[in-house]
Amino acid sequence: MQKHSNSYKKGIRLVVEMESETKIISNTTACCSVKKRNWSKQIVIDFQAKMIDFGESTYGVDILKKSI
Numbered sequence: 001m002q003k004h005s006n007s008y009k010k011g012i013r014l015v016v017e018m019e020s021e022t023k024i025i026s027n028t029t030a031c032c033s034v035k036k037r038n039w040s041k042q043i044v045i046d047f048q049a050k051m052i053d054f055g056e057s058t059y060g061v062d063i064l065k066k067s068i
Contacts, residue, residue, distance in 0.1 A: 052064060
């Protein structure tokens with residue numbers, strides 16, 4: 001390809017895509033980061049619930065108020 005083009009530079013790749021494809025990719029990336037953040041928060045919530053259950057069963061004390 002180098003012998004057919006004056007502007008060809010070895011080691012550089014030019015990618016041409018439509019603007020809508022770029023928006024789709026950025027929206028997908030943003031969505032994945034939100035899902036990852038929600039997933040990590042859910043892990044913390046689950047861990048806290050397990051620790052409360054463990055504490056209640058180990059010490060026999062109600063840690064959370066049980067509403068009627």
